[in-house]
Amino acid sequence: MQLNQGRLAHAQGTGTIVADRDFEGIGETLRLSGLPSAESIEGLAERIAEIVMNPALKREIMHKNMNYIREFYFPNQTRKHLMIYDAIINSAPLPVVDKRDIDYYKHKASMDIIRRLAA
Numbered sequence: 001m002q003l004n005q006g007r008l009a010h011a012q013g014t015g016t017i018v019a020d021r022d023f024e025g026i027g028e029t030l031r032l033s034g035l036p037s038a039e040s041i042e043g044l045a046e047r048i049a050e051i052v053m054n055p056a057l058k059r060e061i062m063h064k065n066m067n068y069i070r071e072f073y074f075p076n077q078t079r080k081h082l083m084i085y086d087a088i089i090n091s092a093p094l095p096v097v098d099k100r101d102i103d104y105y106k107h108k109a110s111m112d113i114i115r116r117l118a119a
Contacts (some may be wrong), residue, residue: 005029012069017061019048034064 008029011018019036019042020026030037036047053056070076080097087094 012065015062015066015069016066016097017051017058019044033068034061052118 005025005041008020008026012033012035016031017035020030021041022028022030022037022039027039036044036051038044038047051061058082083097083100086092
């Protein structure tokens with residue numbers, strides 16, 4: 001079964017090692033998160049065999065995948081959207097939300113916006 005982004009996100013969130021062919025953005029997501037992808041079934045089979053035969057590689061892949069999940073999981077993405085929303089409604093400069101060295105996860109404005117929207 002070929003993956004779609006929703007199935008991929010769900011499987012990644014469970015810590016499962018997901019492998020698929022490189023198509024429609026799936027391969028890019030898999031590569032960014034350290035998971036195996038390839039353009040052909042044969043190439044994918046080779047990557048899977050490499051992981052099965054190398055427990056250290058499997059641990060490395062799982063670790064990289066979990067870091068990717070932590071960065072892109074729903075609450076963090078929501079905070080980024082709220083930061084952008086806050087900048088727009090306050091006519092402020094748009095924040096940088098795609099740099100890994102910026103601590104946007106603890107942005108105070110996000111909680112202020114959530115409180116205003118909930119009121």
